[in-house]
Amino acid sequence: MTGIRTVLGDIDDFDGAAYAHEHLILDSPLIADRFPHIHLHDVDAAVDEVARCRAAGAGLMVDAMPISAGRDAVRLAEISRRTGVHIVSATGLHHDRYYGPLHWTNRVGPDELTALFVADLLEGIDEFDYTGPIVRRTEHRAGLVKVATSGEDPDARDLRNIEAAAAASAATGAPVLTHCEGGVGGIAQVERLVAAGVPATSIILSHVDKAANLAYLRDLAATGAVLELDQSLRERADGTSSVTVRAVLALVEAGFADQIVLGTDGARRTLWSALGGEPGLAWLASDLPAVLQEAGVGAADLHRIQHSNAQRALAWRTV
Template sequence: MTVQAVRTVLGDIDGADLGVVFAHEHLLMTGGWPVRQEPDFRLDSVDSAVAEVGPARELGLGTVVEMTPLGFGRSPDGLRAIAERTGVHIVATTGFHKSGYYDDLHWLHHYPVDTVADLLTAEIEAGMDVHGLAGPVIHRSPARAGIIKIAAEYHRFGPGIRRLVPAIAQAHRRTGAPVATHCDKGTMAYELLDALAAEGVPEDAVILGHIDHDPDPDKLAALAERGAYLAFDMPGRAKYGPDSEIVDLIAHLTDRGLADRLLLGSDLARRSYWTTLGGGPGLPYLLRTFVPRLRAAGLGSTADAALTGNPRRALALRRG
């Protein structure tokens, strides 16, 4: 297999140029039904995003994987502006969140699998639609997506999601873009990995998101042993669990020789998480507070791998 470049909103770059990577973040969610229903999701200011990224950039941040999918006001041109103003690379996302976030008349529930695959493929190869494929007319941004998202609900796929798996797999095979999953509260990781594998997606081309919300070390080790990347994106959000729990999980996986399957992020998808908007823990937390805690626990080499070496492989476009 030939490992190729990573696709960012400003163009393809060599993986060696990514620097420190936050593997699951949200910088812009400007509208759509989920944002209207939950105003705390509304992240609609490029200026605020630039201000939030800045201190993390000063601490060494080089790349953000922006996981906002279709239906949330993704704003590809806004992401280009943030990348240009901060100097931070941004890998953007096409694909879907949980089916409950989409009206039952939404095309994802009705279009043929091949048509869905065509739409996702074009977002990666030609450019993302500035209106998030809300249709019927497509206006492409120069920004291309570099990752494909699929999301399950808590302990179930949810209406329409299972039928999207073949479309996601087709788009992966055509473009080589990695696949990222939303594992609600850490559930459905096995099921999503199995379903994608059955459609020909290599397990090492899959990033399992929110996986640390279910802090079962043996489960996580089994998933990593299959080759999937585990995105630990809970640090700093104490309402879900303490950082000590995540440190212990990372130590366990390191002891089992699985440090090469780990990624780190913080998934700050709410206004109330941003220090620039009066909340916290804020984007710098990962490098300012959590990573030093890993180093103090003797996990410095694991932290370095999760932030630099592992993302180079996980995010690479692959063909052949």
């Protein structure tokens, strides 16, 4: 397999813009209880929101929720079917706040995790999302491995998860999508993933514009990894007062236009038009391109940033 693995099958390419870090379903008892502002459970609402993105030019979305933290492959497949937008699901583990100290994921070793990640990637995601003793694999497979770290330097849990994610990626050729807490920690992530056999071009570093540090972004890009910028929807700032727009300009100017992808990280219910919020996830495809062009990003670079870079970064490697 050398294409992109979506919940409805493998594809080589897609039409339109990629949304590289999204949250369409986030439905766990822990999220409902502790993080109700990001509790996303309604397929009809998601279909409404994603259809608006489709109308604005979206063609593919990465749903960035991994194992046992609110993911639902069956609902993602239904959203994809009903909207025509390709959806890539994640395996791997998220930040510890979505699990808690007593969770089973904190009581197993890297090899046990790797086996679960690989089964998600190659066989099919568990209908119950590894939340109980019964595993019933669906036909919907994960298309990448998610890994999160919690700050500048990875802690013991982070290191175990990086080891497991890297092993699953090295065994299958699937790309890795990372969560950078507060935007930081990306350099350590790339160093460790690359040392464990994942090529930098197969690593997508999320939320890195949150750090609002252009020198750090250039250092990250110099590793060869792909940078996912996703603060623009929250900011909705004009032109170069936006940290995301400034980040894109700085990276393009430094010769890294091939390593930028965009997302919304739009988990907050208040960002969804379908839930009465604003500006709506469609903003990324409908409004941001004009903002970037006005700021000086050329049409060819814009196409790379919206489409080609994600198409390349999400493609599996031959292993």
